[in-house]
Amino acid sequence: MHIVKYPHPTLRHRSKPLRRVDAELRRLVAEMFELMYAHKGVGLAANQVDLPYRLFIVNLASEPAAKQDELVFINPVITSRKGNAQDDEGCLSFPDIFAPVRRPERCVVSAYNLRGDFVRYELSGLAARAVQHEYDHLDGVLFIDRLDEDARLTVRPALAALELAFETERGRGAIPDDHQISRRLAELESLRA
Ligand code: CO
Numbered sequence: 001m002h003i004v005k006y007p008h009p010t011l012r013h014r015s016k017p018l019r020r021v022d023a024e025l026r027r028l029v030a031e032m033f034e035l036m037y038a039h040k041g042v043g044l045a046a047n048q049v050d051l052p053y054r055l056f057i058v059n060l061a062s063e064p065a066a067k068q069d070e071l072v073f074i075n076p077v078i079t080s081r082k083g084n085a086q087d088d089e090g091c092l093s094f095p096d097i098f099a100p101v102r103r104p105e106r107c108v109v110s111a112y113n114l115r116g117d118f119v120r121y122e123l124s125g126l127a128a129r130a131v132q133h134e135y136d137h138l139d140g141v142l143f144i145d146r147l148d149e150d151a152r153l154t155v156r157p158a159l160a161a162l163e164l165a166f167e168t169e170r171g172r173g174a175i176p177d178d179h180q181i182s183r184r185l186a187e188l189e190s191l192r193a
Pocket of ligand 1: 092093133134
C-alpha cells in the first residue's frame, strides 16, 4: 500500500459504499493508519491509497501513541453543515502544498466504525475541517477544487511540478495507464462495494 499523489486518476474516483466490515477491511485500515503516521498526516482517505471505497481515517494527534484518538469512517454521510471558516489545508497526495480553504465551520457526520457500529459525531474546528476534507476525497473532490482565485494562482507552479513528476513516473512505467487503473478499481469495487 502506498499513497498516490496528484494527479493520479484514483483521486478523481467517486467511490461506492462498502458492503461489510470484515477482517480484511480491518487489516487495510491498520495499514492506512501506519502510512498516515509515517507521513505525519491527520487524515487519509481510501482513494489516496488507490482503493475505491467509501472509507477514511482521522487522527488529529497524528501519532500512533494516541490510539484513543483514532477515528474510522466507513460509508460516512455528512448530515448537516453550519457556519463558515477559513484555514490552511494540506493533503498527503499534495506534498508540501498548503493553501487556505473556506468550509462550513461545523458538521455532523454519521458512519460505521471498524466494529460495524453506527456512529455519529458533531464536529467543529479542525475535526470538522479534516472530516469534510476526507469526505470530499470519496467523491473525487480535492482541496485544490475549493481554493479561491488567489490561492489557485499561488499553488499553480507546485501543481505543475506534481503533474510533471506524475508524467515522468508514468513514462518510466511506474504508474499504469488510465484504462488499467479504472479496470482495477472496477474489479475491487465488484468484490467489496
Ligand atoms: Co487529502
